[in-house]
Amino acid sequence: MRSDAERNRTQILDAARALLVDDGELSLSKVARAAGVGQGTLYRHFADREALIGAVYTAEIDDLALLAHQMASGDDAVAGLRSWLARLADYAIVKRGVMTAVSTSTWTDVSAGTRGRLGVAVTELLDAGQDAGAFREDVDARDVILMTWFLTQVTRDEWDQRVPRLLDVLVDGLRPGS
Amino acid sequence: MRSDAERNRTQILDAARALLVDDGELSLSKVARAAGVGQGTLYRHFADREALIGAVYTAEIDDLALLAHQMASGDDAVAGLRSWLARLADYAIVKRGVMTAVSTSTWTDVSAGTRGRLGVAVTELLDAGQDAGAFREDVDARDVILMTWFLTQVTRDEWDQRVPRLLDVLVDGLRPGS
DNA sequence: ACCTGAACACCGTTCAAGT
DNA sequence: ACCTGAACACCGTTCAAGT
Numbered sequence: 001m002r003s004d005a006e007r008n009r010t011q012i013l014d015a016a017r018a019l020l021v022d023d024g025e026l027s028l029s030k031v032a033r034a035a036g037v038g039q040g041t042l043y044r045h046f047a048d049r050e051a052l053i054g055a056v057y058t059a060e061i062d063d064l065a066l067l068a069h070q071m072a073s074g075d076d077a078v079a080g081l082r083s084w085l086a087r088l089a090d091y092a093i094v095k096r097g098v099m100t101a102v103s104t105s106t107w108t109d110v111s112a113g114t115r116g117r118l119g120v121a122v123t124e125l126l127d128a129g130q131d132a133g134a135f136r137e138d139v140d141a142r143d144v145i146l147m148t149w150f151l152t153q154v155t156r157d158e159w160d161q162r163v164p165r166l167l168d169v170l171v172d173g174l175r176p177g178s
Numbered sequence: 179m180r181s182d183a184e185r186n187r188t189q190i191l192d193a194a195r196a197l198l199v200d201d202g203e204l205s206l207s208k209v210a211r212a213a214g215v216g217q218g219t220l221y222r223h224f225a226d227r228e229a230l231i232g233a234v235y236t237a238e239i240d241d242l243a244l245l246a247h248q249m250a251s252g253d254d255a256v257a258g259l260r261s262w263l264a265r266l267a268d269y270a271i272v273k274r275g276v277m278t279a280v281s282t283s284t285w286t287d288v289s290a291g292t293r294g295r296l297g298v299a300v301t302e303l304l305d306a307g308q309d310a311g312a313f314r315e316d317v318d319a320r321d322v323i324l325m326t327w328f329l330t331q332v333t334r335d336e337w338d339q340r341v342p343r344l345l346d347v348l349v350d351g352l353r354p355g356s
Numbered sequence: 357a358c359c360t361g362a363a364c365a366c367c368g369t370t371c372a373a374g375t
Numbered sequence: 376a377c378c379t380g381a382a383c384a385c386c387g388t389t390c391a392a393g394t
Binding site (some may be wrong): 179180182183187215216217218219222 | 360
């Protein structure tokens with residue numbers, strides 16, 4: 001990688017991160033402009049918007065994967081999943097767009113059923129709970145992530161009042177039988 | 179309402195409906211073009227995209243509100259909500275964009291807590307269940323709708339395999355105590 | 357009253373030409 | 376090998392001018 005390419009890449013990522021934080025939207029033109037880079041350069045580094053968002057949130061994805069992995073070896077899978085979801089929610093409120101990255105890193109190719117880094121870690125966490133009889137046997141990692149998609153619709157002012165309750169509803173729903 | 183205005187309105191709605199069904203997206207320019215109408219005319223009839231989507235799905239919203247009302251007077255609130263959610267899901271897979279209309283018709287103004295037609299009906303259904311001790315006391319209509327947002331992320335090929343299970347997870351999660 | 361369509365300020369994406 | 380920026384085909388929104 002040439003040094004100018006390296007520099008451009010990080011400038012693009014910084015610009016994208018900044019725009020995501022305070023705009024919530026991600027105009028690729030704006031990113032290129034803010035990064036001081038030609039339009040084509042952006043496309044050379046990132047195939048599409050999803051790839052860019054994914055790259056912006058690598059650190060967060062790694063955090064979440066590590067945490068899921070740790071929770072999988074704890075003795076209370078339900079509490080583990082609940083904590084993990086709380087962390088996910090923390091990211092979701094601050095880092096807008098992170099759900100896209102989380103989603104693709106869980107199930108990279110839906111039709112093929114291909115799991116990404118995060119998918120493997122969440123599966124681990126879920127499996128641990130299922131072995132202990134704490135979760136229904138028929139749910140998978142993508143189910144869990146799908147059910148967290150409501151986070152993208154919750155507004156800031158109702159967040160504290162709603163999100164903890166809804167995460168409880170979700171975790172309760174994942175429990176077996178009844 | 180002048181007769182040409184009336185005709186334009188229905189042509190816009192027809193065009194929008196058609197585009198939503200087979201594109202899934204709703205370009206306002208395309209709508210105007212397909213309706214054979216000037217750009218300004220579209221804006222005269224519908225303030226913004228949300229208003230247009232809402233108008234397209236009035237019939238569906240009415241159906242859902244009526245059904246919720248009927249279910250509210252049934253004797254099994256849990257089964258009632260489950261059926262209602264199944265109907266919602268049916269709309270969500272065919273009529274893309276309907277979740278937007280459902281959402282705004284449930285909670286028209288989040289910060290003010292203003293409920294729309296559908297909000298009233300779903301509240302009724304929820305209240306009936308809460309009185310019977312079938313649902314947690316602390317959830318409201320917006321909670322339920324928020325939790326159904328995952329429907330917008332499910333692809334067609336995984337739909338049958340995933341959605342029924344996820345609706346069960348949701349309904350289970352809404353039950354009290356545990 | 358209502359409609360039209362040009363005008364404005366934006367997009368995403370591509371690709372020849374440059375270094 | 377990588378970058379630039381013009382070019383293309385689109386957007387959403389507004390508003391003078393028309394009927």
